[in-house]
Amino acid sequence: MVKVVVKRLHQSTPAKDVLAEYECLRRLNSIHHPNIVETIAAFRLKTMGSRYFNFVFPLAIGDLKRLFEGGHDRNRQVLRRARAALWHQFAGLASALAYLHEELKTAHRDIRPANILIYSPESATDARGDLVLKITDFGLAVDLTKASSAVWDRSRSSARSYDSPETRRPLSTDIVTISQQLFADDVWKMGCVFTEMLAFLVDHGSSGVSRFRRSIRTIEDNVSSDLFNDTRFDDGEKVKPQVTDWLDQVARKDERSCELVPLIKKMLSVGSERLTAKAVCSAFLEIDTADIRYDDGDRVVRLTPAVHAPRPTFFDSLRLGLEGWLGHPVDWAPFPAPTLQLQPGQTLVTWKFGGEPLSLAISTDELREYRATSLPILESGIPLLPRFNVGPGEVDVEVLRHRREPRLPKKE
Structure with missing residues:
Protein backbone atom coordinates (compact mmCIF):
# COMPACT_ATOMS: atom_id res chain seq x y z
CA MET A 1 0.00 0.00 0.00
CA VAL A 2 1.39 3.38 -1.05
CA LYS A 3 1.24 6.14 1.54
CA VAL A 4 0.43 9.55 0.10
CA VAL A 5 0.28 13.20 1.06
CA VAL A 6 -2.23 15.69 -0.33
CA LYS A 7 -1.27 19.26 -1.18
CA ARG A 8 -4.35 21.48 -1.02
CA LEU A 9 -4.09 24.79 -2.82
CA HIS A 10 -5.49 27.77 -1.00
CA GLN A 11 -8.98 28.76 -2.05
CA SER A 12 -7.71 32.18 -3.09
CA THR A 13 -5.14 30.73 -5.52
CA PRO A 14 -5.87 32.24 -8.95
CA ALA A 15 -7.20 29.77 -11.51
CA LYS A 16 -4.33 30.54 -13.89
CA ASP A 17 -1.81 29.58 -11.19
CA VAL A 18 -3.65 26.34 -10.46
CA LEU A 19 -3.69 25.49 -14.15
CA ALA A 20 -0.01 26.40 -14.55
CA GLU A 21 1.06 24.15 -11.67
CA TYR A 22 -1.14 21.31 -12.93
CA GLU A 23 0.33 21.57 -16.42
CA CYS A 24 3.87 21.70 -15.02
CA LEU A 25 3.31 18.57 -12.91
CA ARG A 26 1.77 16.77 -15.88
CA ARG A 27 4.83 17.51 -18.00
CA LEU A 28 7.16 16.47 -15.19
CA ASN A 29 5.44 13.10 -14.94
CA SER A 30 6.16 12.51 -18.61
CA ILE A 31 9.95 12.38 -18.10
CA HIS A 32 9.86 9.93 -15.16
CA HIS A 33 13.00 11.35 -13.56
CA PRO A 34 14.00 9.51 -10.36
CA ASN A 35 14.98 12.76 -8.62
CA ILE A 36 11.74 14.63 -9.33
CA VAL A 37 8.64 13.87 -7.27
CA GLU A 38 5.89 12.24 -9.30
CA THR A 39 2.27 13.36 -9.07
CA ILE A 40 -0.11 10.48 -8.38
CA ALA A 41 -3.38 12.34 -8.90
CA ALA A 42 -5.09 15.72 -9.03
CA PHE A 43 -8.68 16.44 -8.03
CA ARG A 44 -11.14 19.11 -6.95
CA LEU A 45 -13.00 18.76 -3.67
CA LYS A 46 -15.98 20.72 -2.44
CA THR A 47 -16.23 20.99 1.33
CA MET A 48 -17.94 23.44 3.67
CA GLY A 49 -19.27 25.31 0.66
CA SER A 50 -15.77 25.89 -0.78
CA ARG A 51 -13.93 24.22 -3.64
CA TYR A 52 -10.27 23.27 -3.34
CA PHE A 53 -7.84 21.92 -5.90
CA ASN A 54 -5.61 19.12 -4.61
CA PHE A 55 -2.48 17.31 -5.74
CA VAL A 56 -1.53 13.84 -4.45
CA PHE A 57 2.13 12.84 -4.01
CA PRO A 58 3.94 9.84 -2.49
CA LEU A 59 4.65 10.39 1.20
CA ALA A 60 8.28 11.22 1.98
CA ILE A 61 10.08 10.47 5.23
CA LYS A 134 13.62 14.38 -5.07
CA ILE A 135 12.83 17.95 -6.08
CA THR A 136 9.28 19.04 -5.25
CA ASP A 137 7.00 22.12 -5.04
CA PHE A 138 6.66 23.54 -8.54
CA GLY A 139 4.18 26.21 -7.51
CA LEU A 140 6.55 28.99 -8.61
CA ALA A 141 7.91 27.16 -11.67
CA VAL A 142 7.79 28.96 -15.00
CA ASP A 143 7.40 27.34 -18.42
CA LEU A 144 9.67 29.63 -20.40
CA THR A 145 8.25 28.47 -23.74
CA LYS A 146 5.03 30.29 -22.82
CA THR A 289 32.22 9.56 -6.34
CA ALA A 290 29.23 10.57 -8.51
CA ASP A 291 28.02 6.96 -8.84
CA ILE A 292 27.25 7.24 -12.55
CA ARG A 293 26.88 4.03 -14.53
CA TYR A 294 27.55 3.43 -18.23
CA ASP A 295 25.44 1.52 -20.75
CA ASP A 296 27.43 0.25 -23.74
CA GLY A 297 24.48 -1.52 -25.35
CA ASP A 298 25.42 -4.94 -23.97
CA ARG A 299 25.80 -4.30 -20.26
CA VAL A 300 25.51 -1.63 -17.58
CA VAL A 301 28.78 -1.13 -15.73
CA ARG A 302 30.11 0.81 -12.78
CA LEU A 303 33.54 2.45 -13.10
CA THR A 304 35.67 2.76 -9.96
CA PRO A 305 39.17 4.30 -10.06
CA ALA A 306 41.96 2.49 -8.28
CA VAL A 307 42.06 4.98 -5.39
CA HIS A 308 38.42 4.18 -4.52
CA ALA A 309 38.35 0.49 -5.44
CA PRO A 310 38.12 -2.17 -2.71
CA ARG A 311 41.40 -3.80 -1.79
CA PRO A 312 41.85 -7.57 -2.16
CA THR A 313 41.90 -9.59 1.05
CA PHE A 314 44.71 -11.98 1.92
CA PHE A 315 42.57 -14.85 0.58
CA ASP A 316 41.97 -12.86 -2.63
CA SER A 317 45.72 -12.34 -3.02
CA LEU A 318 46.36 -16.06 -2.68
CA ARG A 319 43.78 -16.87 -5.33
CA LEU A 320 45.07 -14.16 -7.68
CA GLY A 321 48.57 -15.54 -7.22
CA LEU A 322 47.37 -19.01 -8.14
CA GLU A 323 45.68 -17.67 -11.29
CA GLY A 324 48.92 -15.93 -12.22
CA TRP A 325 50.89 -19.14 -11.72
CA LEU A 326 48.38 -21.14 -13.81
CA GLY A 327 48.28 -18.46 -16.49
CA HIS A 328 44.49 -18.27 -16.72
CA PRO A 329 41.45 -17.32 -14.58
CA VAL A 330 39.88 -19.92 -12.29
CA ASP A 331 36.16 -20.52 -11.78
CA TRP A 332 35.89 -20.11 -8.00
CA ALA A 333 32.17 -20.98 -7.74
CA PRO A 334 30.46 -21.29 -5.34
CA PHE A 335 32.87 -18.72 -3.85
CA PRO A 336 32.79 -15.16 -5.22
CA ALA A 337 35.53 -14.14 -7.63
CA PRO A 338 38.57 -12.54 -5.96
CA THR A 339 38.79 -8.75 -5.74
CA LEU A 340 41.29 -7.53 -8.32
CA GLN A 341 44.54 -5.79 -7.37
CA LEU A 342 44.54 -2.54 -9.37
CA GLN A 343 47.64 -0.64 -10.39
CA PRO A 344 47.79 3.18 -10.07
CA GLY A 345 45.82 4.78 -12.91
CA GLN A 346 43.70 1.71 -13.59
CA THR A 347 39.91 1.61 -13.27
CA LEU A 348 37.79 -1.26 -12.00
CA VAL A 349 34.85 -2.11 -14.25
CA THR A 350 32.09 -4.12 -12.55
CA TRP A 351 28.83 -5.51 -13.92
CA LYS A 352 26.54 -8.50 -13.53
CA PHE A 353 26.01 -11.42 -15.88
CA GLY A 354 23.34 -13.96 -15.05
CA GLY A 355 23.10 -12.42 -11.61
CA GLU A 356 26.79 -13.02 -10.92
CA PRO A 357 29.19 -10.08 -10.37
CA LEU A 358 32.04 -9.74 -12.86
CA SER A 359 34.96 -7.32 -12.88
CA LEU A 360 37.79 -6.19 -15.09
CA ALA A 361 40.71 -3.76 -14.72
CA ILE A 362 41.27 -1.35 -17.61
CA SER A 363 43.89 1.29 -18.39
CA THR A 364 43.40 5.04 -18.71
CA ASP A 365 43.34 4.86 -22.52
CA GLU A 366 40.83 1.99 -22.49
CA LEU A 367 38.67 3.94 -20.05
CA ARG A 368 38.70 7.01 -22.29
CA GLU A 369 37.65 4.99 -25.33
CA TYR A 370 34.95 3.12 -23.46
CA ARG A 371 33.37 6.22 -21.93
CA ALA A 372 33.37 7.99 -25.30
CA THR A 373 31.10 5.33 -26.79
CA SER A 374 28.87 4.54 -23.82
CA LEU A 375 25.80 6.24 -22.41
CA PRO A 376 26.12 7.66 -18.88
CA ILE A 377 23.03 6.76 -16.85
CA LEU A 378 21.71 7.09 -13.31
CA GLU A 379 21.05 4.07 -11.11
CA SER A 380 17.42 4.03 -12.28
CA GLY A 381 18.56 3.62 -15.90
CA ILE A 382 17.56 7.10 -17.09
CA PRO A 383 20.26 8.92 -19.10
CA LEU A 384 22.20 11.44 -17.02
CA LEU A 385 21.45 14.17 -19.56
CA PRO A 386 18.34 14.74 -21.70
CA ARG A 387 18.32 13.42 -25.26
CA PHE A 388 17.88 16.84 -26.80
CA ASN A 389 20.04 19.82 -27.70
CA VAL A 390 23.06 17.97 -29.03
CA GLY A 391 25.78 20.54 -29.60
CA PRO A 392 29.01 20.60 -31.62
CA GLY A 393 31.30 17.77 -30.66
CA GLU A 394 28.59 15.95 -28.69
CA VAL A 395 27.09 12.58 -29.54
CA ASP A 396 23.34 12.00 -29.70
CA VAL A 397 22.53 9.23 -27.26
CA GLU A 398 20.32 7.44 -29.79
CA VAL A 399 23.27 7.27 -32.18
CA LEU A 400 25.47 6.29 -29.26
CA ARG A 401 23.48 3.12 -28.68
CA HIS A 402 24.44 1.87 -32.16
CA ARG A 403 28.17 2.56 -31.85
CA ARG A 404 29.47 -0.78 -30.71
CA GLU A 405 33.22 -0.21 -30.74
CA PRO A 406 35.38 -0.10 -28.80
CA ARG A 407 34.12 -2.78 -26.45
CA LEU A 408 35.46 -3.65 -23.06
CA PRO A 409 38.75 -5.54 -23.35
CA LYS A 410 38.24 -9.28 -23.06
CA LYS A 411 39.22 -10.98 -19.85
CA GLU A 412 42.25 -13.14 -20.57
Whole structure:
Protein backbone atom coordinates (compact mmCIF):
# COMPACT_ATOMS: atom_id res chain seq x y z
CA MET A 1 0.00 0.00 0.00
CA VAL A 2 1.39 3.38 -1.05
CA LYS A 3 1.24 6.14 1.54
CA VAL A 4 0.43 9.55 0.10
CA VAL A 5 0.28 13.20 1.06
CA VAL A 6 -2.23 15.69 -0.33
CA LYS A 7 -1.27 19.26 -1.18
CA ARG A 8 -4.35 21.48 -1.02
CA LEU A 9 -4.09 24.79 -2.82
CA HIS A 10 -5.49 27.77 -1.00
CA GLN A 11 -8.98 28.76 -2.05
CA SER A 12 -7.71 32.18 -3.09
CA THR A 13 -5.14 30.73 -5.52
CA PRO A 14 -5.87 32.24 -8.95
CA ALA A 15 -7.20 29.77 -11.51
CA LYS A 16 -4.33 30.54 -13.89
CA ASP A 17 -1.81 29.58 -11.19
CA VAL A 18 -3.65 26.34 -10.46
CA LEU A 19 -3.69 25.49 -14.15
CA ALA A 20 -0.01 26.40 -14.55
CA GLU A 21 1.06 24.15 -11.67
CA TYR A 22 -1.14 21.31 -12.93
CA GLU A 23 0.33 21.57 -16.42
CA CYS A 24 3.87 21.70 -15.02
CA LEU A 25 3.31 18.57 -12.91
CA ARG A 26 1.77 16.77 -15.88
CA ARG A 27 4.83 17.51 -18.00
CA LEU A 28 7.16 16.47 -15.19
CA ASN A 29 5.44 13.10 -14.94
CA SER A 30 6.16 12.51 -18.61
CA ILE A 31 9.95 12.38 -18.10
CA HIS A 32 9.86 9.93 -15.16
CA HIS A 33 13.00 11.35 -13.56
CA PRO A 34 14.00 9.51 -10.36
CA ASN A 35 14.98 12.76 -8.62
CA ILE A 36 11.74 14.63 -9.33
CA VAL A 37 8.64 13.87 -7.27
CA GLU A 38 5.89 12.24 -9.30
CA THR A 39 2.27 13.36 -9.07
CA ILE A 40 -0.11 10.48 -8.38
CA ALA A 41 -3.38 12.34 -8.90
CA ALA A 42 -5.09 15.72 -9.03
CA PHE A 43 -8.68 16.44 -8.03
CA ARG A 44 -11.14 19.11 -6.95
CA LEU A 45 -13.00 18.76 -3.67
CA LYS A 46 -15.98 20.72 -2.44
CA THR A 47 -16.23 20.99 1.33
CA MET A 48 -17.94 23.44 3.67
CA GLY A 49 -19.27 25.31 0.66
CA SER A 50 -15.77 25.89 -0.78
CA ARG A 51 -13.93 24.22 -3.64
CA TYR A 52 -10.27 23.27 -3.34
CA PHE A 53 -7.84 21.92 -5.90
CA ASN A 54 -5.61 19.12 -4.61
CA PHE A 55 -2.48 17.31 -5.74
CA VAL A 56 -1.53 13.84 -4.45
CA PHE A 57 2.13 12.84 -4.01
CA PRO A 58 3.94 9.84 -2.49
CA LEU A 59 4.65 10.39 1.20
CA ALA A 60 8.28 11.22 1.98
CA ILE A 61 10.08 10.47 5.23
CA GLY A 62 11.20 14.09 5.44
CA ASP A 63 13.08 16.83 3.63
CA LEU A 64 16.59 18.27 3.69
CA LYS A 65 15.51 21.27 5.79
CA ARG A 66 14.34 19.00 8.58
CA LEU A 67 17.45 16.84 8.24
CA PHE A 68 19.76 19.88 8.36
CA GLU A 69 17.97 21.34 11.38
CA GLY A 70 18.24 18.14 13.43
CA GLY A 71 14.70 16.86 12.96
CA HIS A 72 15.99 13.31 12.39
CA ASP A 73 18.80 13.35 14.96
CA ARG A 74 17.00 10.89 17.24
CA ASN A 75 16.44 8.43 14.41
CA ARG A 76 19.82 6.74 14.10
CA GLN A 77 18.71 4.58 11.20
CA VAL A 78 17.72 7.59 9.07
CA LEU A 79 20.96 9.38 9.97
CA ARG A 80 23.07 6.37 9.07
CA ARG A 81 21.30 5.93 5.77
CA ALA A 82 21.47 9.65 4.99
CA ARG A 83 25.22 9.79 5.58
CA ALA A 84 25.67 6.85 3.21
CA ALA A 85 23.18 7.93 0.55
CA LEU A 86 23.67 11.69 0.19
CA TRP A 87 27.12 11.29 -1.37
CA HIS A 88 25.40 9.56 -4.30
CA GLN A 89 22.58 12.10 -4.76
CA PHE A 90 24.49 15.13 -6.09
CA ALA A 91 24.57 13.89 -9.70
CA GLY A 92 20.90 12.88 -9.64
CA LEU A 93 19.78 16.31 -8.45
CA ALA A 94 21.97 17.98 -11.08
CA SER A 95 20.46 15.69 -13.71
CA ALA A 96 16.93 16.58 -12.58
CA LEU A 97 17.73 20.28 -12.95
CA ALA A 98 19.21 19.68 -16.42
CA TYR A 99 16.02 17.89 -17.50
CA LEU A 100 13.93 20.79 -16.19
CA HIS A 101 15.97 23.37 -18.08
CA GLU A 102 16.93 21.51 -21.25
CA GLU A 103 13.95 19.26 -21.96
CA LEU A 104 11.03 21.07 -20.32
CA LYS A 105 12.42 24.63 -20.60
CA THR A 106 11.17 25.23 -17.08
CA ALA A 107 12.73 27.23 -14.24
CA HIS A 108 11.90 25.94 -10.76
CA ARG A 109 12.60 29.24 -8.93
CA ASP A 110 12.25 27.79 -5.43
CA ILE A 111 15.06 25.27 -4.94
CA ARG A 112 15.93 25.05 -1.24
CA PRO A 113 16.29 22.28 1.36
CA ALA A 114 12.58 22.37 2.27
CA ASN A 115 11.72 21.56 -1.35
CA ILE A 116 14.00 18.55 -1.65
CA LEU A 117 12.25 15.53 -0.19
CA ILE A 118 13.82 12.36 1.19
CA TYR A 119 12.33 9.06 0.05
CA SER A 120 13.02 5.50 1.11
CA PRO A 121 12.16 3.11 -1.74
CA GLU A 122 10.24 0.15 -0.33
CA SER A 123 12.19 -2.37 -2.38
CA ALA A 124 15.61 -0.84 -1.74
CA THR A 125 18.31 -3.03 -0.23
CA ASP A 126 21.26 -0.87 -1.25
CA ALA A 127 23.98 -0.91 1.38
CA ARG A 128 24.98 2.62 0.35
CA GLY A 129 21.94 4.06 2.07
CA ASP A 130 19.06 3.57 -0.41
CA LEU A 131 17.56 7.01 0.33
CA VAL A 132 16.67 9.13 -2.70
CA LEU A 133 16.38 12.92 -2.88
CA LYS A 134 13.62 14.38 -5.07
CA ILE A 135 12.83 17.95 -6.08
CA THR A 136 9.28 19.04 -5.25
CA ASP A 137 7.00 22.12 -5.04
CA PHE A 138 6.66 23.54 -8.54
CA GLY A 139 4.18 26.21 -7.51
CA LEU A 140 6.55 28.99 -8.61
CA ALA A 141 7.91 27.16 -11.67
CA VAL A 142 7.79 28.96 -15.00
CA ASP A 143 7.40 27.34 -18.42
CA LEU A 144 9.67 29.63 -20.40
CA THR A 145 8.25 28.47 -23.74
CA LYS A 146 5.03 30.29 -22.82
CA ALA A 147 6.32 33.01 -20.53
CA SER A 148 6.39 36.73 -21.16
CA SER A 149 8.50 39.45 -19.60
CA ALA A 150 6.03 39.46 -16.71
CA VAL A 151 7.18 36.09 -15.33
CA TRP A 152 9.29 37.66 -12.61
CA ASP A 153 6.85 38.61 -9.91
CA ARG A 154 8.67 39.65 -6.73
CA SER A 155 5.50 39.15 -4.68
CA ARG A 156 5.72 35.43 -5.51
CA SER A 157 9.47 35.12 -5.04
CA SER A 158 11.10 32.15 -3.36
CA ALA A 159 12.81 32.05 0.02
CA ARG A 160 15.21 34.99 -0.05
CA SER A 161 18.07 33.25 1.75
CA TYR A 162 18.76 31.10 -1.32
CA ASP A 163 18.27 33.76 -4.01
CA SER A 164 21.22 34.55 -6.25
CA PRO A 165 22.59 38.11 -6.11
CA GLU A 166 21.25 39.09 -9.53
CA THR A 167 17.64 38.18 -8.73
CA ARG A 168 17.55 40.92 -6.11
CA ARG A 169 17.97 43.44 -8.91
CA PRO A 170 15.44 44.23 -11.66
CA LEU A 171 15.49 41.61 -14.40
CA SER A 172 15.76 42.33 -18.09
CA THR A 173 12.57 42.85 -20.07
CA ASP A 174 13.90 40.54 -22.80
CA ILE A 175 12.44 37.02 -22.46
CA VAL A 176 15.65 35.31 -23.66
CA THR A 177 17.69 37.15 -21.06
CA ILE A 178 15.07 36.44 -18.40
CA SER A 179 15.28 32.73 -19.20
CA GLN A 180 19.05 32.75 -18.79
CA GLN A 181 18.76 34.62 -15.50
CA LEU A 182 16.10 32.32 -14.06
CA PHE A 183 18.03 29.21 -15.11
CA ALA A 184 21.21 30.66 -13.58
CA ASP A 185 19.30 31.41 -10.37
CA ASP A 186 18.23 27.76 -10.17
CA VAL A 187 21.86 26.66 -10.50
CA TRP A 188 22.89 29.10 -7.74
CA LYS A 189 20.20 27.76 -5.44
CA MET A 190 21.26 24.17 -6.10
CA GLY A 191 24.85 25.18 -5.35
CA CYS A 192 23.68 26.49 -1.97
CA VAL A 193 21.91 23.19 -1.28
CA PHE A 194 24.99 21.21 -2.35
CA THR A 195 27.12 23.27 0.05
CA GLU A 196 24.84 22.47 2.98
CA MET A 197 24.77 18.81 1.95
CA LEU A 198 28.57 18.84 2.20
CA ALA A 199 28.38 20.46 5.63
CA PHE A 200 26.06 17.67 6.77
CA LEU A 201 28.24 14.93 5.30
CA VAL A 202 31.70 16.05 6.40
CA ASP A 203 30.98 17.74 9.73
CA HIS A 204 28.83 15.40 11.80
CA GLY A 205 25.34 15.98 10.48
CA SER A 206 23.00 18.78 11.51
CA SER A 207 25.51 20.24 13.96
CA GLY A 208 27.89 20.66 11.03
CA VAL A 209 25.26 22.57 9.06
CA SER A 210 24.72 24.84 12.08
CA ARG A 211 28.47 25.46 12.36
CA PHE A 212 28.67 26.23 8.66
CA ARG A 213 25.84 28.75 8.88
CA ARG A 214 27.50 30.45 11.85
CA SER A 215 30.81 30.57 10.02
CA ILE A 216 29.36 32.50 7.07
CA ARG A 217 27.33 34.93 9.19
CA THR A 218 28.31 38.54 8.60
CA ILE A 219 27.46 41.58 10.69
CA GLU A 220 27.21 45.11 9.40
CA ASP A 221 25.58 48.03 11.19
CA ASN A 222 24.72 45.58 14.00
CA VAL A 223 22.63 43.49 11.57
CA SER A 224 23.50 39.79 11.43
CA SER A 225 22.99 37.76 8.26
CA ASP A 226 23.81 34.19 7.31
CA LEU A 227 22.65 34.60 3.71
CA PHE A 228 24.95 33.11 1.10
CA ASN A 229 25.52 36.47 -0.56
CA ASP A 230 26.27 40.00 0.63
CA THR A 231 23.48 41.69 -1.31
CA ARG A 232 22.01 43.55 1.65
CA PHE A 233 25.38 44.89 2.65
CA ASP A 234 27.53 44.85 -0.53
CA ASP A 235 27.22 45.23 -4.28
CA GLY A 236 25.28 41.99 -4.75
CA GLU A 237 27.68 40.64 -7.35
CA LYS A 238 29.27 37.63 -5.68
CA VAL A 239 29.06 34.93 -3.05
CA LYS A 240 30.38 35.75 0.41
CA PRO A 241 34.10 35.06 0.83
CA GLN A 242 33.17 33.24 4.05
CA VAL A 243 31.41 30.61 1.93
CA THR A 244 34.30 30.04 -0.47
CA ASP A 245 36.77 29.99 2.45
CA TRP A 246 34.71 27.28 4.13
CA LEU A 247 34.56 25.27 0.89
CA ASP A 248 38.34 25.53 0.52
CA GLN A 249 38.85 24.27 4.07
CA VAL A 250 36.57 21.29 3.46
CA ALA A 251 38.36 20.43 0.21
CA ARG A 252 41.69 20.31 2.03
CA LYS A 253 40.54 17.87 4.69
CA ASP A 254 38.09 15.58 2.87
CA GLU A 255 39.00 13.63 -0.28
CA ARG A 256 35.46 13.28 -1.62
CA SER A 257 34.72 16.96 -1.03
CA CYS A 258 37.90 17.83 -2.91
CA GLU A 259 36.24 16.58 -6.10
CA LEU A 260 32.96 18.42 -5.50
CA VAL A 261 34.16 21.80 -4.23
CA PRO A 262 35.50 23.20 -7.54
CA LEU A 263 32.16 22.39 -9.20
CA ILE A 264 30.11 23.93 -6.38
CA LYS A 265 32.21 27.11 -6.53
CA LYS A 266 31.42 27.39 -10.24
CA MET A 267 27.72 27.02 -9.40
CA LEU A 268 28.10 29.95 -6.98
CA SER A 269 30.12 32.17 -9.32
CA VAL A 270 28.85 35.45 -10.74
CA GLY A 271 25.94 35.13 -13.14
CA SER A 272 27.94 35.63 -16.33
CA GLU A 273 30.40 32.88 -15.36
CA ARG A 274 28.00 30.44 -13.71
CA LEU A 275 27.70 26.98 -15.23
CA THR A 276 24.45 25.91 -16.85
CA ALA A 277 22.61 22.94 -15.35
CA LYS A 278 23.69 20.88 -18.35
CA ALA A 279 27.35 21.81 -17.77
CA VAL A 280 27.05 20.99 -14.06
CA CYS A 281 25.59 17.61 -14.96
CA SER A 282 28.34 16.90 -17.48
CA ALA A 283 30.99 17.83 -14.91
CA PHE A 284 29.86 14.93 -12.73
CA LEU A 285 31.23 12.57 -15.39
CA GLU A 286 34.69 13.54 -14.15
CA ILE A 287 33.85 13.07 -10.46
CA ASP A 288 34.72 9.60 -9.22
CA THR A 289 32.22 9.56 -6.34
CA ALA A 290 29.23 10.57 -8.51
CA ASP A 291 28.02 6.96 -8.84
CA ILE A 292 27.25 7.24 -12.55
CA ARG A 293 26.88 4.03 -14.53
CA TYR A 294 27.55 3.43 -18.23
CA ASP A 295 25.44 1.52 -20.75
CA ASP A 296 27.43 0.25 -23.74
CA GLY A 297 24.48 -1.52 -25.35
CA ASP A 298 25.42 -4.94 -23.97
CA ARG A 299 25.80 -4.30 -20.26
CA VAL A 300 25.51 -1.63 -17.58
CA VAL A 301 28.78 -1.13 -15.73
CA ARG A 302 30.11 0.81 -12.78
CA LEU A 303 33.54 2.45 -13.10
CA THR A 304 35.67 2.76 -9.96
CA PRO A 305 39.17 4.30 -10.06
CA ALA A 306 41.96 2.49 -8.28
CA VAL A 307 42.06 4.98 -5.39
CA HIS A 308 38.42 4.18 -4.52
CA ALA A 309 38.35 0.49 -5.44
CA PRO A 310 38.12 -2.17 -2.71
CA ARG A 311 41.40 -3.80 -1.79
CA PRO A 312 41.85 -7.57 -2.16
CA THR A 313 41.90 -9.59 1.05
CA PHE A 314 44.71 -11.98 1.92
CA PHE A 315 42.57 -14.85 0.58
CA ASP A 316 41.97 -12.86 -2.63
CA SER A 317 45.72 -12.34 -3.02
CA LEU A 318 46.36 -16.06 -2.68
CA ARG A 319 43.78 -16.87 -5.33
CA LEU A 320 45.07 -14.16 -7.68
CA GLY A 321 48.57 -15.54 -7.22
CA LEU A 322 47.37 -19.01 -8.14
CA GLU A 323 45.68 -17.67 -11.29
CA GLY A 324 48.92 -15.93 -12.22
CA TRP A 325 50.89 -19.14 -11.72
CA LEU A 326 48.38 -21.14 -13.81
CA GLY A 327 48.28 -18.46 -16.49
CA HIS A 328 44.49 -18.27 -16.72
CA PRO A 329 41.45 -17.32 -14.58
CA VAL A 330 39.88 -19.92 -12.29
CA ASP A 331 36.16 -20.52 -11.78
CA TRP A 332 35.89 -20.11 -8.00
CA ALA A 333 32.17 -20.98 -7.74
CA PRO A 334 30.46 -21.29 -5.34
CA PHE A 335 32.87 -18.72 -3.85
CA PRO A 336 32.79 -15.16 -5.22
CA ALA A 337 35.53 -14.14 -7.63
CA PRO A 338 38.57 -12.54 -5.96
CA THR A 339 38.79 -8.75 -5.74
CA LEU A 340 41.29 -7.53 -8.32
CA GLN A 341 44.54 -5.79 -7.37
CA LEU A 342 44.54 -2.54 -9.37
CA GLN A 343 47.64 -0.64 -10.39
CA PRO A 344 47.79 3.18 -10.07
CA GLY A 345 45.82 4.78 -12.91
CA GLN A 346 43.70 1.71 -13.59
CA THR A 347 39.91 1.61 -13.27
CA LEU A 348 37.79 -1.26 -12.00
CA VAL A 349 34.85 -2.11 -14.25
CA THR A 350 32.09 -4.12 -12.55
CA TRP A 351 28.83 -5.51 -13.92
CA LYS A 352 26.54 -8.50 -13.53
CA PHE A 353 26.01 -11.42 -15.88
CA GLY A 354 23.34 -13.96 -15.05
CA GLY A 355 23.10 -12.42 -11.61
CA GLU A 356 26.79 -13.02 -10.92
CA PRO A 357 29.19 -10.08 -10.37
CA LEU A 358 32.04 -9.74 -12.86
CA SER A 359 34.96 -7.32 -12.88
CA LEU A 360 37.79 -6.19 -15.09
CA ALA A 361 40.71 -3.76 -14.72
CA ILE A 362 41.27 -1.35 -17.61
CA SER A 363 43.89 1.29 -18.39
CA THR A 364 43.40 5.04 -18.71
CA ASP A 365 43.34 4.86 -22.52
CA GLU A 366 40.83 1.99 -22.49
CA LEU A 367 38.67 3.94 -20.05
CA ARG A 368 38.70 7.01 -22.29
CA GLU A 369 37.65 4.99 -25.33
CA TYR A 370 34.95 3.12 -23.46
CA ARG A 371 33.37 6.22 -21.93
CA ALA A 372 33.37 7.99 -25.30
CA THR A 373 31.10 5.33 -26.79
CA SER A 374 28.87 4.54 -23.82
CA LEU A 375 25.80 6.24 -22.41
CA PRO A 376 26.12 7.66 -18.88
CA ILE A 377 23.03 6.76 -16.85
CA LEU A 378 21.71 7.09 -13.31
CA GLU A 379 21.05 4.07 -11.11
CA SER A 380 17.42 4.03 -12.28
CA GLY A 381 18.56 3.62 -15.90
CA ILE A 382 17.56 7.10 -17.09
CA PRO A 383 20.26 8.92 -19.10
CA LEU A 384 22.20 11.44 -17.02
CA LEU A 385 21.45 14.17 -19.56
CA PRO A 386 18.34 14.74 -21.70
CA ARG A 387 18.32 13.42 -25.26
CA PHE A 388 17.88 16.84 -26.80
CA ASN A 389 20.04 19.82 -27.70
CA VAL A 390 23.06 17.97 -29.03
CA GLY A 391 25.78 20.54 -29.60
CA PRO A 392 29.01 20.60 -31.62
CA GLY A 393 31.30 17.77 -30.66
CA GLU A 394 28.59 15.95 -28.69
CA VAL A 395 27.09 12.58 -29.54
CA ASP A 396 23.34 12.00 -29.70
CA VAL A 397 22.53 9.23 -27.26
CA GLU A 398 20.32 7.44 -29.79
CA VAL A 399 23.27 7.27 -32.18
CA LEU A 400 25.47 6.29 -29.26
CA ARG A 401 23.48 3.12 -28.68
CA HIS A 402 24.44 1.87 -32.16
CA ARG A 403 28.17 2.56 -31.85
CA ARG A 404 29.47 -0.78 -30.71
CA GLU A 405 33.22 -0.21 -30.74
CA PRO A 406 35.38 -0.10 -28.80
CA ARG A 407 34.12 -2.78 -26.45
CA LEU A 408 35.46 -3.65 -23.06
CA PRO A 409 38.75 -5.54 -23.35
CA LYS A 410 38.24 -9.28 -23.06
CA LYS A 411 39.22 -10.98 -19.85
CA GLU A 412 42.25 -13.14 -20.57
